[in-house]
Amino acid sequence: MSARNKLNQACANGVMLVAGLIAACAESWTVFITLTVIFTVLSIHAGDIRMSPRPNDCSGRRQKRRE
Numbered sequence: 001m002s003a004r005n006k007l008n009q010a011c012a013n014g015v016m017l018v019a020g021l022i023a024a025c026a027e028s029w030t031v032f033i034t035l036t037v038i039f040t041v042l043s044i045h046a047g048d049i050r051m052s053p054r055p056n057d058c059s060g061r062r063q064k065r066r067e
Contacts, residue, residue, distance in 0.1 A: 004050055011048045015039040 019039055023032030043049045 004053065008049050011043055012040070015043060 016036060019032050019035035022035055023029065040049070044051065
């Protein structure tokens with residue numbers, strides 16, 4: 001399992017934990033499902049869950065000097 005998959009799984013577990021705690025307080029399966037979907041979409045939008053690898057962009061890396 002790649003690091004990206006592990007981070008995505010950790011984020012998904014966190015989303016379900018938070019949604020589960022809130023839904024348990026409300027005693028509602030509908031709240032759980034709704035919050036799980038909302039938190040997952042927000043995590044994808046924020047970039048916490050990556051659906052595809054980032055493009056291989058070398059612009060942020062230092063370039064070696066040629067002397």
